[in-house]
Amino acid sequence: MIKRETIDAIVSACRIEEVVGDFVHLTKRGVNLIGLCPFHDEKTPSFNVSPARGIYKCFGCGEAGNAIRFVMQYEKCTYVEALRYLAKKYGITVEETERTPEAIRQMNEREALMAVSEFAASFFSDNLWKSTEGRNIGLSYFHERGFTDETIMKFRLGYSLSNRTALLDKAVNEGYTADNLEKAGLVLPPRQGEDDRRSDRFYERVMFPIQNFSGRVIAFGGRTLRSGDKKIAKYVNSPETEIYHKSDTLYGIFQARNAIRKADKCLLVEGYADVISMHQAGIENVVASSGTSLTANQVRLIRKLTNNVTVVYDGDAAGIHAAERAVGMMLKEGLDIRIVTLPPEDDPDSFARSHSLQEIEEYIANGERDFLKFRIDRFLQQPDHDDPLKKAAFIRAVAEDLALIPDSITLSVFVRQSSEMLEVSEDVLLSAVNKIRVRRYVEEKQRQSAPAEQEAAEAAEALVPEPSREKPVPDTPAFLTIADVERALLFRLVNYGDRMLVLEQEGEEPRIMRLDEMVFNDLEQDQLELETPLYHKFYNMYKEAFLRQPETVLQQLQYSQDEEVLQLYTALQDVKPAYSSGWKQRKSIIHTIDDQDELLREDLLDVLHNLRLMHLRKMKEECELALKTEQEEEEMLILLSKIRQINEYITIIEKKLGVTYR
Template structure:
C-alpha cells in the first residue's frame, strides 16, 4: 500500500505562516505580558492565567497543566485532529495549497530514520555533558580548559558544552549499549565507518568508531533548539591534528542553513532589532557571558544566503564582528556583499590588536565590552569610503581613478 504525505516544504510553509499568537488568538483571549502573551488555559479549568504564548519562540506552555507546543500541536489538541489534519486546517486558514505526495514504504522508512537520528543526537549531547562533569578525564581536560578560559558554569550549561573521551570507541560502545543502532550512529556522523566495512552489509558495532575522540564538544542546534550536529575542538597542540572537526552533511543537518546560537539568540535579536555576526563558537559563547545574546555564528562554513535570510526574519540590521586577522578580513569581504544584496543594513566592527570577540571580552569588563560595541560599530558604506580615502590620500593615480 502506498501512503501519502504532505511534502516537507509545504509543512515548513504552513508552520512559518501559522504564527502562534494568531492561531491561538482565535480560541482564547491573550493579553500582553512583557515579550509574551498570557491567557486562561483551554485544556484545564483555571481562574488565574498560567497559559503563556511566546511569539518569538513560536510556542505556548501552560504552567498549570504542562501542555506545550507550537501552532500545529495546539490545533491537534484543541480540535482533536491528527497531525496531517491539523496541518490541512492551518493550510486552509492561511490559503496554502496542499498537494499530498505519494510515498513508498521506503520513503516512510526514511522519515522514521530522521526521527531516529534526532534521538541519537539528543543522547550524544547528554553523554558528552556527562563525560565532562562526571569523569576524571572530562573534568581535568575538558572542564579544566573552559574554567581556565574564565567560562562560568551557567554558560557552560546553557550551551550544553561537553567532552568526548580519548578512547576511540568510548561513545560508540556506550551508545550501542544504551540501545542506539550502529547504522544511526554512522548516519548522523557521530561514528565513522571503518575501512573493513563492506558496502551493503548491515552496519554492526565492530564497523564503527568515534569521530570526535579527545575533543571538547559544541552542540549545534536548529532554530527550534534540537541538536542536529556538533563541532569538536581538539585541545592538543599537535599541528597535524585538525583544530576543529564539524559534523558532515546529513539528513538532519545542512550546514548552509544553520546558524550557531540562533535558537538562543532570536528573542534578543527581535527585541534589540540588531544581530551580531561572529565567526566561531567561542565568540558566541563569550558574548553571552558578557550579557549580549543577540549573536550568531556561521561556524564551519562561509556565510550563505539561506543563513542571511534566517537572520532577516528577525531583523534587517546586522553588525559584522569578524576577526581582525587576514582570514577574518577575507571572510568579511565575502559576507558583506551577500548581506547588502539581501537588503540588510550592515555595520562593521573591528577589535584592536587583532583580537576577536572571545579574546577581547576576556580583557575587559562586560560593561566595557558593551560600550565598545556600541561606540565602534561603523556603517559599512562609511567605513568603505574612509578606507578608500585613506588608501588614495598619497597616491595621485588612485585619486584620479
C-alpha cells in the same frame, strides 16, 4: 508513544502568539498580530496570527494552522517532535508509554537522527562533568578559558573520551542503531584493512553541540586539546547529514533568538568561542557564521528575527577581509548592515573576556559604521588612495556592492553618501551601478533559457533609457516620430485631461482616475520623460499645475508667463482628434462608464504604447550602433542580448497595438 494526557496538557498550555513569536517577529495589528511569513519569501508582512482563535494564516502563500502545525511546518518535523518541543517550551513533563527498541526503530529517520544526536550531547556532557578524564582535561580547559559552569551548561558543552568506541558502545547498548549513529555523523564507517568495527568520529576533544533554531541538537564541533601534534586536526566537525546542513545553520541561534528579537539587532561573529564569550559577558544577541561568507539561507534565518546586523570580526586584516565578504549576501537580502572592527590584537572572544558588558556595548555603539562608510573610510586611509587607477577600481568595486541593494530608496541614500565621500558625481556613480544591474540582469537571463513574455517585459523595464535629447530616430516610419507621439499625448492632456477613466491592472481592483493622472502614473512607472524640449517643459508645467490644483489646470496654463508654452497650449486646442484605428477590432467587452470613455482610454493606451515603442526603437538603434564599433567580445554579447530583449518587448507592444511596422 506520548500519553494522551500529556498531549492534552500541551494543547491547552500553548499560546499561538508565543509559539510563532519564537520564530517570527510579530507586531500588533488590531486584535491580531502580523509578521513576515516564514514559509515564503516576502518583504511586506502578510502572515497573520489570531491569539483568540489560536491559529495563524498567511495571506500570501495560504499556509495556516494551529501551534502544533506551525512547529511541524517550521521545523519540518513530525507531530511527535512538535509535541516534544512544545512540552519543553511550556515545562510540561512528557509521559510516554515504554520506549522499546522496537519503538525506537519505528521512529522515522529524521526523528531517529535527532534522537541519537540528543543522546550524544547528553553523553558528552556527562563525560565532561562526571568522568575523571572529562573533568581533568575538558572541564579544566573550559574553566581556564574563563567559561563559567553556567555558560558551559547553557551551550551544553561536553567532552568525548579517548576510548574510540565510547559513544558507539554506550548508544548501541541503549537501543540506538549503529547505522543511525553513522547517518548522524557521530560514528565512522568501518575502515578497510583494519578490524571491521566502526569507531567514534569524535574522541579526546571538547565538544560544541550545534543546535537548530528550536534547540534540537543536529551536529557537533570538536576541538582537540593536543596543541602540539600537527597530525591531529584542531577542529573536527559533523559532516552534512539528513538533519544538518552547514549552510542553513548559524551557531548560537537558539540561545540568541529571543535577545536578537528584543534588541532588533543581530551581532555576527566567526567562531563558537566568540559566541560563548559574548554571551558570558552579557551580550546575547550574537551568532556565528562558522565560515567566511554567509549563505542566503543563513541570512534568511537572521531576517526572521531582525533586519539589522552588525558584523563583529577580528581587527586584523584577515578579519576585515572576511567581514567585507560577509556583506554581499546580506545586501542582496535587504539587510541593514553595520561593521565594527575590534582592536588589531583582539578577536570577539578575547575582547569579550577582557572587557565589561558596558565597555563592550559602548565599543560597539561608538565603533559600528554602515558597511559602505566602513569600506570607503578604509580606502581613504590608504596612502595611495589618490592614485586615479586605484580610485577608479575602488569606485567600480563600490558600485558592485551598491548594485546588490534591492530597495531603491536605500540605494539612493547610499549612492549620495558614497558620491560625497569619494568626490565623484552622483550621476556617474549611479550610471555605473545601473550598468552593473543591467549586466547582471543580462547574465541572469542568459543563464536561463528563452525568456517568457513577462520576463521580456521586465528586461525592457530594466533597460528603460535615460531620456536622450537627440532628434527622432531616422528609420522610424515618416508618419510617426517621437515628437509626433509626444505631441499627441499633450493634445490628450489638454483636451481630455479631466475625464474620468477606469484603470485596470492585473491583480488590482479597477480604479477610476483622471486621464492626466493615468498618464503621469504610466510614464513614472518606466521613468519615461518627454524628450522634445518644448514638450518636456509643457508636460512638466502641466503636471505641476495638476499637483497644485487639479480642477484649474487649464486656467493655470492659460496664465503661464512662458510665451512658448502659451503658444503651444493654443495650438494644441486647434488640433483635431487623431484617434488611432486599432481600438475597434480589439475592443470586445466594454466595462467603462460609457462607450465614449472606453474609446478615449483605448486611444490613450495607443499613444502611450507608441511612445514606449519609440523609445525602445531608439535604444535598439543605439545598441546596434555601439555593436558596430565594439571590440570586446564580452561587451558584444551583452549588446546582442540587449537587442534581443528589446526586440521581444517591441513585439509585445506591437501586439498590443495591433500593428507591425519594421
